[in-house]
Amino acid sequence: MSELDDFYVHTVSVETKTGTGAYGDVYAAPVDVQCWLEPNRRLVRNKDGQEVLSSSFLSCDVAEKAKFTPDSKVTHDGKTAYVIGVNTLTSGTLDLPDHLEIDLT
Template sequence: MKLPGMWLRHRVTVEPYEGDSGVGPLFGDAVLVRCFLEQKTRLVRAPDGREVTSGATFYCRLDAVTAPPESRVTLPDGRQTTVINQARNDGGGLPLPDHLEVQLV
């Protein structure tokens, strides 16, 4: 089951992190993503195990975007932030909404 369209009230722009170069990070093409944005401070775990403070999280459909850690995200108010981690939530055939949870700095 997909996230219902009525829940996807916000739009963010995601530039997927593709690695580093001699002049800084490399990002893929910008993708506009329909999502539900929750701007709430909470403690999350980064991929390396560190505890990090997240200032926002967005939820979107699984097929909407790939947002690996360090990807750049532009929020609806124009503020740019960085992906801490992403989590795929798949209902496994149960009547639960499959979605991607993306935690932001």
């Protein structure tokens, strides 16, 4: 259990992008992830280094990192966004809670 679990008041459905097939992108079955979701427009860099606009970000436990590959689908309240990038925030020897920040389209 993370020290931040009390702040993870939102639930999103994540479909991890697993590759590309003959008919387009291929995604894993959706799984629910507890998180903090915040609308926040800002410029970020995508996996190709281009500046793109992120419309929101979410924070969640670092154990969820494998689910958030670039271009994975994230759905909340019927709205779907795509993962732009993932930042792992660790405290090292400071003994503070570690978490992920995920930028979404």
